[in-house]
Amino acid sequence: MAISGYWSTPAEARPETSYATLHALVPLVFAACAGVAWAISESRWPARLMVAFVVLWIPQSIYAVIGGVGWLWPVVRGLDLGWAVVTGIIVLIYPRGVLRERFDRWVVGIAAVASAVNLLAVLLLAAPGDGVCACSAPNPYRVAALPELFAAIDVGYRIIGVGLALAIAVRLLFRWMRGSVPARTVAFLMPLALLAWATTLTAQAVSYAAEARSDQMLATISLIAIASIPVSFVAGVSHARNMRARVADLMRITREGADRGLWAESLARTLRDASVRVYWWDEERGVYADASGTPIPKGDADPRGSQSVLPVASPLGVPIALIRHDRVLTDNMRLLDGVSSALRLSVDNGRLRSEIERTLAHVRESRQRIVEAGDAARRRIERDLHDGAQQQLVSLAMRLRRTSDQARDRGMPAIADEVDAEILLLNAALKELRELAQGLHPSLLAQGGLSLALPELAGRCSVPTEVRVDVAGRLPELVEATAYFVVAEALANVDKHAGATRVWIDASSDGRELRLTVRDNGAGGARLDAGTGIVGVLDRVEAVGGTLELVSESGHGTTITVRLPLVDGVDGAPPTLG
Structure with a gap:
């Protein structure tokens, strides 16, 4: 359209090629931005208005083509400044895509009324001529020849348009200058573009009213500002x-709580x-307070009327916090x-983190109490066996020995031999009972700690064992046990596997x-899940806050490394038996 209109225009009336090219690029810019706005804007209206701009921009390029069509050119001439109205609306709905304030609606209303009056004036009063268009066909809708009235309406329409554009530009610029950093970053180009367009529009309107030829430089600047x-x-x-994408940065904080x-x-x-x-909701006091606990001051929620408050509540409606922010951010509700x-x-x-930590603490305490209770029960059973059944068996063995001696003295060797055999069986049972009691809770551990108990335990292993104990003094009973x-289970596995x-x-x-x-230095290949013994050892180690590491490659032996804390990380007290 622009090309056909350019070539249809007489050579002496054609604009410069650079200007004509820029004039044709303006609707292309609007069309491209319409596609982007359709994809990223929350509202569809900005994209629709940009498309409407492209349609209304066309009449400026086709007067030379339609000048001979009498029924068409008056309609086109009456709508040829509709693109300016659309441009103003695009600015007014920036950035939310809707008209928000009374001022905006008044501006749109005035522009709509003025455009309707201008359209009627062109249809009913306009005639072909340089003041209207270089048309050859008469206006079939014309009802009266009132050129002065039409000229006044025509110039008045343009003056109203200039006034509205300047009002929008000044208001937007003033708001931008007074706005905070968020306001300036959201609207950083629009005020300058609109002010440049309104300024050049004013100069062009003055030239039009004075019937002077418009300056080509001003026209070029105007096109750039419009685009x-x-x-x-x-x-x-x-x-x-x-900005909404940067909210993802806040999510990193949520992993550790607020x-x-x-x-x-x-x-x-x-x-x-x-x-x-x-400001966080303090349930005990029933007020909102900052991070230091200071309640929100009266009137501080919206100082100077430039701020808004965003209440945040749980899905159940329980208050969580109030966020006071710059009012301009209300334009971005998704943010x-x-x-x-x-x-x-x-x-x-x-x-949830606090609840899980409390639950884990209860579980650890419960496991430790179970281990402590088990060890206490082992010590009690070992003591009962030692002081009860074991002592009775020793006393019985001594009485049987006296009986055997008396039988020999009285010349009853057969009875003496039979009693000696029973004594051997009793000694074997006594040995097994001692080993059982030792397995329940070694007396050497209670008497001398690991320095005595580990070498004695290693001596009962069938495999030669080298022991080194570098521990100063006694350790907490639960740690020693x-x-x-751990060593007992490891040596048992060495013996068996x-x-x-x-x-x-x-x-x-x-x-x-x-x-x-x-x-x-055995065959290796051991695993933590290979049997109940090592799993029980792992549970016992973790119950006292320790760690167990098993390294057992096939053909390279097995190494078990256990670390047991000597100080409780919660209260600083050493683990003890209950």
Whole structure:
């Protein structure tokens, strides 16, 4: 259309080629931005208005083509400034895509009425001529020849348009200058573009009213300013979308719960709004307070009328926090919804983390109490066996020995031999009972600690065992018992499965933890899930807050490394038996 209109225009009336090219590029810019706006804007209206601009821009290029069509050119002439009205509406709905305030609706209403009056004036009063268009066909809709009235309406329409454009530009620029950082970053190009267009539009209107030829430079600047308006719109909306994407940064905080001071700082950095304040709901006092616990001051929720408050509550309606932010951010409700969701997630994660930590603490305490109760029961049974059944069996053996001696003295060797045989059986039972009691809870461990108990335990292993114990003094009873049974289970596995020829046991303490290592040169291939014995050892080690590491490559022996804390990380007290 632009090309055909250019070639249809008489050579002496044609604009410069550079201007004509720029004039044709303006609708292309609007069309391209319409596609982008359709994809990224929350509202479809910006894209529709940009498409409408492209349609209404066409009449300026086709007067020379339709000048001989009498029924068409008056309609086209009456609508040829509709693109300016559409441009103003695009600016007014920036960036949310809707008319928000009374001023905006008044501007659109005035522009619509003025456009309707102008259209009627062209249809009813316009005639072909240089003042209207270089048309050859008469206006079939014309009802009266009133050129002065038509000229006044025509110029008045343009003056009203200039006034509205200047009002919008000044208002937008004033708001931008007074706005905070978020307001300026969301609308950083639009005020300049609109002000440049309104200024050049004013100069062109004055030239038109004075029937003077418009300056080509002003016209070029005007075209550039018009083309920059949809670009500014798309850039601002894209910037708002990027701000929503930065809400993902807040999610990293939610993994550890809501540290209130850090959360407020991160939110201000994400929104680029240093005025952001977060007030948390204090359920005990029934007020909102900042991270330090200071209640929200009266009137501080909206100082100077430039701020808005975003209440955040749980899905059940329980208050969580109030976020005071720059009012301009209300234009980006998806961003604020993301912030609300991030805060809810942060609080929920913190609550769940606390509950899980409390549950784990209860589980650890419960496991430790079970181990302590088991060890106490072992000691009690060992003591009962030693002081009860074992002592009675020893006394019985002594009486049987006296009976055997008396039978020999009285010349009854057969009876004496039979009693001696019973004594041997009794001694075997007594030995098994002692071993059973030793397995329940070794008396040497209670008497001398690991320094005495581990060498004695190693002496009962069928595989030669080297023991090194570097522990100063006694350790907590629960730690000593755990270490002893770790070694006992490891040596039992060596006897049964390892096929080793040598075992090394090393126990050392640095005052903070006991490090215990049992290593053999056997076949290897052991696993933590291979049997109940090693699993029981692992449970026992973890019950006292320790760790167990098993390294057992096939053909390279097995190494068990256990670390047992000597100080409880909660209250600083050493683990003890109950």
